[in-house]
Amino acid sequence: MSHNWSLLANWRIARLIGNFEGAFRNDNGQNDPGISSLYDLTPGLLGTLGYQLVPGVLNADRKHVVNIYPTYIFDKGILKGLVVTPGVKVQTGVPLTTLAAQEDYGNFGEVPLFGRGDLGRAPVTGTVDVHLDYPWRISESKSLHFEIDMLNIANTKRNLLINQYVDLSFGVLNKDFMAPGAGQANAEGQNLIEGFVEPFSARFHVSFNFQPLCFQI
Numbered sequence: 001m002s003h004n005w006s007l008l009a010n011w012r013i014a015r016l017i018g019n020f021e022g023a024f025r026n027d028n029g030q031n032d033p034g035i036s037s038l039y040d041l042t043p044g045l046l047g048t049l050g051y052q053l054v055p056g057v058l059n060a061d062r063k064h065v066v067n068i069y070p071t072y073i074f075d076k077g078i079l080k081g082l083v084v085t086p087g088v089k090v091q092t093g094v095p096l097t098t099l100a101a102q103e104d105y106g107n108f109g110e111v112p113l114f115g116r117g118d119l120g121r122a123p124v125t126g127t128v129d130v131h132l133d134y135p136w137r138i139s140e141s142k143s144l145h146f147e148i149d150m151l152n153i154a155n156t157k158r159n160l161l162i163n164q165y166v167d168l169s170f171g172v173l174n175k176d177f178m179a180p181g182a183g184q185a186n187a188e189g190q191n192l193i194e195g196f197v198e199p200f201s202a203r204f205h206v207s208f209n210f211q212p213l214c215f216q217i
Contacts (some may be wrong), residue, residue, distance in 0.1 A: 008069045016061035019053055027059035028099055028109025028165075029182075049111055050100065056116030057095045065091045083133040093122030096162060101170040108165045108174070119178070122160050125197055127152045141211040148204045155200040162195070 024033040069087045074080055095117035102110035112118075129151045136144045161182045168174050182195035 004073045004075055006071045008067075008071070010067050012065040013063060014061075014065075015063065016058045017055055018058055019055050021058045021060065027097070028107075030109075049102070050113040051115040052111050054115060056112070058116065059094060059097065061117075062094055063092050065089075079134075081135045081137075083131075085131040085133075087129040087131065088126065089129070090124065090126040092124050093160070095119075095121055097164055098166050099164045101167050101172075103170045108168050113166060119162070119164065122162075123158065125156075125158055125160065127156055127197065128154055135209075143209050145207045145209060146204075147207070148202060150200070150202045152198060152200050156197045157199065158197045160195055160197060 021027065024031075067087070067089050069085055071083060071085045074082045074084075096119035097116050098113045098118055099109040100111045100113040101108045129149065130153055131147070131149050133145055133147045136146065138144065159180045161180075163174065163176045163179045163181055165174050166177050180195060
């Protein structure tokens, strides 16, 4: 675009439907890739797998994701060369599902009891980020770049997920079912943190850029 402006934007529209999300099952925090329990058992006469084998919206299904990243480069004054890139990301929520324990295993979160997405969807969320890049030219072929990324500059604190575990083990009801957060807290509290928009954070780094010498023979 003209006058030092450029734009990078995309709008992804997608659906993720099925009954197996892959070798890593993350809807219930089962962090042991390749050992998913989704196909360990058959429906049986008692129907203890609920809707586990019935296709539906998988837990990572997100219909719309929009990214807009305009860029402006200063070409005059003390800020000459400064690159400013604000960014806006908006995405629709993922499906929420009632997950129950399986009788034989006893582990919570094994069975989509009433079908995938029966609890509706997480809310639409959006964040604003900013990237700054200032080059300090040492010579024609060498320069230092000072860069900073500021993420979620508005420090949005919106709830993303709810506790989807209807019980803690087979027959033991979960009093925190549908409470804010991604599920049962592990030692680091990671499951609870993942249930909310990540707070404001920033990272800063310096890079040395150079062009190698080229010789013609």
